[in-house]
Amino acid sequence: MTSAPATVATPADRPAGRALLLRQRGSRGTRLPQPNSARRIHRIQRILYPLILLAALLGLWQYFASGMKNRLLIPTFTEVAGAIIPTLTSGEVWHAMWLSNQALFLGFGASILIGVPAGLALGRFSWLERTTNSYIDILLVLPMAAVIPLLVAQFGLGLFTRSLVVFLFAFVMIVVNARAGIRSIDPALVEMARSYGGSERHVWRFILLPGSVAALLAGARIGLSRAVTGMIVGELILIPVGIGHLINEYQGFLKAADLYALVALVLAESLLLVAVANHLERKLLSWKQ
Amino acid sequence: METVSVGAAAPAVADRPGGTIDLRGVGKTYVDRTGAQNEVFAGLDLVIQPGEFVSFLGPSGCGKTTLLKLIAGLAPYDEGSITVRGKAVTGPLPECSVVFQNFALLPWSTVLKNIGFGLRLRGVSRAQRDERARELIHMVGLDGCENKYPAQLSGGMQQRVGLARALAVNPSVLLMDEPFSALDEQTRGFMQEELLAIWERTSLQVVFVTHSIEEALLVSDRIVILGINPGGIREIVTPAFPRPRNRETVRDPKFGAMTSDLWELLRSMKADD
Numbered sequence: 001m002t003s004a005p006a007t008v009a010t011p012a013d014r015p016a017g018r019a020l021l022l023r024q025r026g027s028r029g030t031r032l033p034q035p036n037s038a039r040r041i042h043r044i045q046r047i048l049y050p051l052i053l054l055a056a057l058l059g060l061w062q063y064f065a066s067g068m069k070n071r072l073l074i075p076t077f078t079e080v081a082g083a084i085i086p087t088l089t090s091g092e093v094w095h096a097m098w099l100s101n102q103a104l105f106l107g108f109g110a111s112i113l114i115g116v117p118a119g120l121a122l123g124r125f126s127w128l129e130r131t132t133n134s135y136i137d138i139l140l141v142l143p144m145a146a147v148i149p150l151l152v153a154q155f156g157l158g159l160f161t162r163s164l165v166v167f168l169f170a171f172v173m174i175v176v177n178a179r180a181g182i183r184s185i186d187p188a189l190v191e192m193a194r195s196y197g198g199s200e201r202h203v204w205r206f207i208l209l210p211g212s213v214a215a216l217l218a219g220a221r222i223g224l225s226r227a228v229t230g231m232i233v234g235e236l237i238l239i240p241v242g243i244g245h246l247i248n249e250y251q252g253f254l255k256a257a258d259l260y261a262l263v264a265l266v267l268a269e270s271l272l273l274v275a276v277a278n279h280l281e282r283k284l285l286s287w288k289q
Numbered sequence: 290m291e292t293v294s295v296g297a298a299a300p301a302v303a304d305r306p307g308g309t310i311d312l313r314g315v316g317k318t319y320v321d322r323t324g325a326q327n328e329v330f331a332g333l334d335l336v337i338q339p340g341e342f343v344s345f346l347g348p349s350g351c352g353k354t355t356l357l358k359l360i361a362g363l364a365p366y367d368e369g370s371i372t373v374r375g376k377a378v379t380g381p382l383p384e385c386s387v388v389f390q391n392f393a394l395l396p397w398s399t400v401l402k403n404i405g406f407g408l409r410l411r412g413v414s415r416a417q418r419d420e421r422a423r424e425l426i427h428m429v430g431l432d433g434c435e436n437k438y439p440a441q442l443s444g445g446m447q448q449r450v451g452l453a454r455a456l457a458v459n460p461s462v463l464l465m466d467e468p469f470s471a472l473d474e475q476t477r478g479f480m481q482e483e484l485l486a487i488w489e490r491t492s493l494q495v496v497f498v499t500h501s502i503e504e505a506l507l508v509s510d511r512i513v514i515l516g517i518n519p520g521g522i523r524e525i526v527t528p529a530f531p532r533p534r535n536r537e538t539v540r541d542p543k544f545g546a547m548t549s550d551l552w553e554l555l556r557s558m559k560a561d562d
Contacts, residue, residue, distance in 0.1 A: 192393035195363055195381050196407040196458065206406070210397050287397045287438050 075257040083257035100242030107166025108227040115171050119178020139172045152238050162234050169230030170223035177219025181212030217281045228270050308374030310337040315369035330520035342495045344505040347515035353498045361464050386455035388465040392447045394439040401435040407458040425453035445476035463495045482535050489533050502551045516558050
């Protein structure tokens with residue numbers, strides 16, 4: 001610290017150590033470089049504090065659930081923890097996962113294969129966009145769950161219908177994000193490519209596709225979470241197979257702990273899929289610091 | 290940035306190789322949202338000599354960028370004819386390279402790949418592209434930046450990448466759309482000098498759009514002043530300062546006088562509409 005004139009607070013007056021570090025942090029946008037000790041403290045806080053919070057929440061759950069009269073429907077944390085291993089090793093749960101995920105794979109795969117080109121085309125060709133705009137808006141606000149009975153009436157209760165439900169849940173989001181991705185590209189880049197003699201094919205390959213990758217991945221992530229929802233909801237509402245079926249069964253038989261364990265398993269799968277998507281995104285978008 | 294020493298005086302404009310850029314009776318009309326026709330200009334005639342450095346100057350909306358785009362083949366003209374070195378303009382020509390106001394660099398590519406972009410579109414092999422790109426990186430003074438991304442560069446550096454990309458394809462005509470207006474004043478000054486140095490060494494025809502009177506006077510052989518209401522060429526001014534020019538040229542006594550004259554001209558045009 002440089003020496004200061006007499007009217008300014010001398011070093012002896014200034015608060016030392018950690019308090020000084022906190023003061024220097026300032027607003028979120030203006031972080032000053034911090035010494036290693038501060039960084040270590042923050043890292044410990046980032047890992048430890050959420051764990052403490054989790055333990056507190058689980059403790060509260062256990063406490064209140066133990067005291068509850070209605071033990072059949074609200075299990076304690078220890079009961080759920082105990083139910084997880086049997087759930088993971090039960091053949092019936094894995095069979096259900098297999099059935100449900102078939103629909104997820106087919107439906108989500110189709111929504112990507114059809115939705116991405118559709119969205120890209122809508123972004124690129126404004127006449128196409130003008131034609132379909134109102135229909136897209138309708139699909140955005142339509143509660144897909146309400147449409148399921150219609151689909152079942154038309155196509156029956158098989159894998160096709162379940163895949164179709166997954167497809168419909170995911171499709172609109174993928175299209176809309178692909179469209180936004182194309183629109184977000186600086187038109188000067190397209191003009192630049194043309195000025196160097198680029199054809200429409202060149203424009204797609206070198207400008208439009210690389211430029212919309214971020215939006216496509218965002219759309220895929222959102223679409224994926226909606227697809228998982230569609231997978232479960234379809235079975236819950238009308239088509240008694242797979243995980244949805246098991247959920248109904250556990251609920252019906254008041255197997256609360258198994259139900260919670262099953263939901264935790266589905267959650268784990270979703271988290272895994274999201275983690276894969278995020279990893280892919282980080283690799284493809286390394287240029288965006 | 291290394292200074293480029295220029296040896297013998299550059300050959301006179303009329304002696305430089307190449308063909309002319311010929312505009313005859315060129316007209317452009319925009320149809321706006323209400324369906325009304327807005328005529329930007331009509332019956333415009335202009336000849337740009339080989340190796341000449343011409344600026345388009347004028348108030349906002351006079352069509353200087355539009356005219357540049359017509360020459361570049363990026364927008365269609367409604368009447369008349371435009372030929373660049375004997376070829377009629379119906380689309381972008383390989384002879385012409387454009388430098389854009391906001392650089393138009395691919396944010397997901399490195400400097401090396403950006404400079405090689407024009408060559409890539411023409412099917413040049415990777416090895417040759419990279420070699421040529423390295424030459425140009427050296428020419429515009431960006432050594433060491435080969436693997437940087439545009440976001441890591443300052444505005445002046447980004448535009449130097451844009452300039453390098455334009456020069457990489459060996460054009461005979463350089464079309465520049467307010468290339469330095471997105472830069473701060475000091476960087477602008479450096480870039481003007483650098484552009485002049487590069488131009489002295491090559492025999493490019495340059496068409497340079499600007500709204501800065503001083504910039505136009507500094508770099509051009511001729512300044513074409515465009516107007517609004519009515520559109521078209523109002524006047525052509527010839528700043529006859531000796532070449533090679535640099536920032537010192539601004540101190541020439543006639544420079545200040547010409548600047549004032551042009552200000553008056555532009556002010557009077559503004560009063561017209």
